[in-house]
Amino acid sequence: MTALPPLTIPDSELEERFVRSSGPGGQNVNKVASAVELRFDVRASASLPEAVRDRLLARRDRRMTEDGVLVIQAQRFRTQERNREDARERLQALIEACRVAPKKRIATKPTKGSQERRLGSKRERAQVKRERASRRWEREP
Secondary structure (H helix, E strand, O other), rough: OOOOOOOOOOHHEEEEEEOOOOOOOHHHHHHOOOOEEEEEEEOOOOOOOOHHHHHHHHOOOOEOOOOOHHHEEHHHHOOHHHHHHHHHHHHHHHHHHHHHOOOOOOOOOOHHHHHHHHHHHHHHHHHHHHHHHHHHOOOOO
């Protein structure tokens, strides 16, 4: 299988907001906006192939808004620059995962042996239940 060439997204299609992080930061945590909120409009993106866009929009992902905007929040690190890199890496990984089309499932029939084993176990279970119902349980005083 050949590797796909990397897909690049221009900075003009990305929107970054910097907010105060709830993570590590020591005394700086209340002064520096080190967390990054990266927004990428999947529906309006001209750099994504149609198939990748459709797979991204079809994903059941809580980071995707109803308008088709993907929101990635990064606050794992103490510096704004490292959080920016982290958000972009996570976006790239998500897009790369959607670039490969899932394999179609080929429907198969159960084997004769598996059908017989299944029906045999059903018969055994039915027999156990029939025996329970027909027994007269006597109480001992």
